[in-house]
Amino acid sequence: MLKRIVLCAMLAFAGSVTSIAQTATHTFALGDKDFLLDGKPLQMISGEMHYERIPREYWRERIKMAKAMGLNTIGTYVFWNAHEPLQGHYDFTGNNDVAEFVRICKEEGMWVIMRPSPYACAEWEFGGYPWWLLKDRNMKVRSKEPSFINAYRAYMMEVGKQLAALQVNHGGNILMVQIENEYGSYSNDKEYLAQNEKIFRDAGFDGLLFTCDGPSQMPAGYLPGFLPAVNGEDNPAKVKELINKYHNGKGPYYIAEWYPGWFDSWGKPHSGSNADEDAKKLDEVLAAGISINMYMFHGGTTRDFMNGANMSRNEPYSPQTSSYDYDAPLNEAGDPTPKFYKLRDVIAKHLPAGQTLPEIPQKRRRTYALEVTKVSGVANLFNNLGLPTESEHPRSFEDLDQGYGLVLYRTTLANASNGLLKIKQLRDYATVYVNGKRLAVLDRRLGQDSVQLAGVSPNSTLDILVENNGRINYGPYLTDNRKGITEAVILNGQELLGWKMYKFPLNSTSGFKYITSHGEAIQQPVLYRGTFSLRGVGDTYLDMRAFGKGIAFVNGHNLGKYWYIGPQQTLFVPAAWLKKGTNEIVIFDELHNTDVKEITTIDHPILNELHK
CATH class of the missing domain: 2.60.120.260 (Galactose-binding domain-like)
Structure with missing residues (x-):
């Protein structure tokens, strides 16, 4: 019995090593081969999560799951258009409270890699830039053009107020901060990159800064004197060769984006990756002593109107889905996938001596289908x-x-x-x-x-x-x-x-005039409204296969877009946005073909069903 008590105490201590470590002030530096935390090598095993894509109520739960898989670091973007929706109007509250997200990471014993670029890409609307920049027809984003730089600087000063004090050199848990993002895919202006660095310094980011680019983009995208991380390369020898080449023949070695999954676009097949191959690659990278950031560990959902789109000279315009499940180790609803367990097993092999992985937390609520919701009101857009x-x-x-x-x-x-x-x-x-x-x-x-x-x-x-x-x-x-x-x-x-x-703009669904029914089916855009009652809450999915194209709201929360062409056919409804008693669903459908009478939910996502 005594042996069992001692063993349990040892395991508890091992699982809390990182938490204990983060109660102290630390140094973080670049060694010739390794990152150095308090002068000792630290291999970052990081996973990307975007606080904007996760309901605030679930931040801690998702971070605990990251730790349980073996991660010691969280990477996240900061999206300018979320924090400055109108010029000069800043929002760092609610789901935008990035500082609280960082503090929760610290409470859970996790380091943070911060990416406030402010260009993010990330399959996010305008790559994170706010739409109001485009009101000036002469403004050119991602350039030295003065009106852009002035807006950029003003925003970054506000970001600095939120995050600069949370850097590791100030007693916080932010290890490094990224300037720009894959800039080499766009241009090669070193003066512009240096201007970015000055803005970050002026905003209070006085710790370690780094850049990241794809292998072929590194010559254009790196800034001399700063660590050039690599994206999309997982051959250890090539990673070291690339970083050596652009960092004075030395490391440390960091893969800033490693892809155990991929995003989806409307009208195209569902994307994913092979979990066994991912596990093999991760094993090779960790064995080589390279630090890594999984993009994504948990994707979540791109709600509201924040999905982005791709377009190149050879590829047509291609908007992305609202689901950002990404075939990631932790799925859209926050549940571990088979990939989660395979990667966890790999990480367990590479833990420092004396450390063990914490137990995987049990989800406190289940995912289930609700009773069918009857449509109680219809509002024709042309009548509103x-x-x-x-x-x-x-x-x-x-x-x-x-x-x-x-x-x-x-x-x-x-x-x-x-x-x-x-x-x-x-x-x-x-x-x-x-x-x-x-x-x-x-x-x-x-x-x-x-x-x-x-x-x-x-x-x-x-x-x-x-x-x-x-x-x-x-x-x-x-x-x-x-x-x-x-x-x-x-x-x-x-x-x-x-x-x-x-x-x-559909900022909300208030102000529309509803009638009980419009009778026969018409081909005009409409809003459907229905209510349902709950005695308890759980996660669920709206089944949108009876609809055409539009947006859905539950209790005023915009769940994102749906489109019958797929591959996404469901919308995730987090339990945190439901309540005991009466709940409201509103669906705006712009391809209305039938007089829909009811709205249904199911207990699982449908992310791989295409229609012409």
């Missing part, structure tokens, strides 16, 4: 237009002072005009109506911007409902990110003038 903005020419979202959501563009076709209707530079998804009848859907992904009109009578009403499907977050088109109808609408070679524009 409000006051328009009027202009001879259609205006972009930015010119209308709107960042996200949808805009309805309306004009009158004075003559009986048939022929080709073309929207120049459509961004990104449009539904075309004549006299309230849906004629066509135009999708930027597919290069669609035109429809043939026929049988149009004089004084017909032309409506074009345009959705921002996500601003580009990576590549050469980052600066070309205005939304809506960004140039003109042409019919038979003549520009259409005299527009009324109705804004639907």
Whole structure:
């Protein structure tokens, strides 16, 4: 019995070594081969989690799971557009409280790698840049252009107020801070990179700074004198060779992004990776003494309108899904996957002598399907237009002072005009109506911007409902990110003038007028509302397969976007956003085809179902 007590005490002590260590003040430095914590080698085994993609109520739970898998460090981006949604209006509260996220990491014995870039990529809207930067048509993000630098500097001063005191050299747990992000994929201006470094220093980030780039991008993206971490390379010999080359022939060696999974894009097959191959690669990297950051350990969900999009000179516009499950070791709902256990076994092999892994926490709530929710109210968007903005020419979202959501563009076709209707530079998804009848859907992904009109009578009403499907977050088109109808609408070679524009940012679902039912099915955008009662709460998933394309809200929380084309067919509903008693669901569907009567949930995600 005494032996068992002693053993339990030893295990408890071993599991709390990191927590105890973080009660003291530390030094953190770059050695020739290793990171040095208090002068001794530290191999960072890090996992990326973005606090914005996880309900605040679950931060600690997710961090505990990271520790249980064997991680000792958490990596996270800081998204500028979340913290400064309007210029000069800063928000570091609620789910934006990044400092609290860092403090919870410390309480749980975890170090932090902070990536406030402010460019993030991350499959996040505009790569993290705020949409209001685009109101200035002359501003060029990610450049030395003064208006951009001034906005960037002002923001980073606020970030510094939140985080600078939490660096390890000030008694906190932030080991390193990343400047820029994969800059070599975009340009090669060392003066711009040096300007980034000065802004970070002025903001109070006086500890270790580093850059990260893909192998071929390192020459353009690294800043001499700072550690150049590598992304997307897991061959130990190549990692060491690359970092040696750009860091005066020495380490330490850090893979800033290693991918045990991948993201999904609308209309494309579900992505993933092979867990056995991932485990083998991790084993090789750790055996070589290289520090690593898994991108992602836990992806979570890209809620609201924050999904980004990819586009290159060879690939068309491709928006990403709201689910950021990423086929990560910890899934979207925070549950460990088979990959979690395989990677945990590898990490256990490489623990320092005398250390053991903590037990895997048991999830305190279950995931289940709720009773079917009956639709109790329907609001037709065309019956809830409000006051328009009027202009001879259609205006972009930015010119209308709107960042996200949808805009309805309306004009009158004075003559009986048939022929080709073309929207120049459509961004990104449009539904075309004549006299309230849906004629066509135009999708930027597919290069669609035109429809043939026929049988149009004089004084017909032309409506074009345009959705921002996500601003580009990576590549050469980052600066070309205005939304809506960004140039003109042409019919038979003549520009259409005299527009009324109705804004639907969908910040909330209040203010819409609902009726019990609209009777027969119509092909116009609608909002469905339903309520359900709970005696207890748990995680669940909305099953969106009966719907077309839109956004769903539960108790006022925007769960993200759905689209029947897939591969994502469900929306994760965290228990933290449900409550005992009455709950409300609102679904905005812009591809309404049927008179939907009910809304259903299921107890598991569907992330791999494609439809034409």
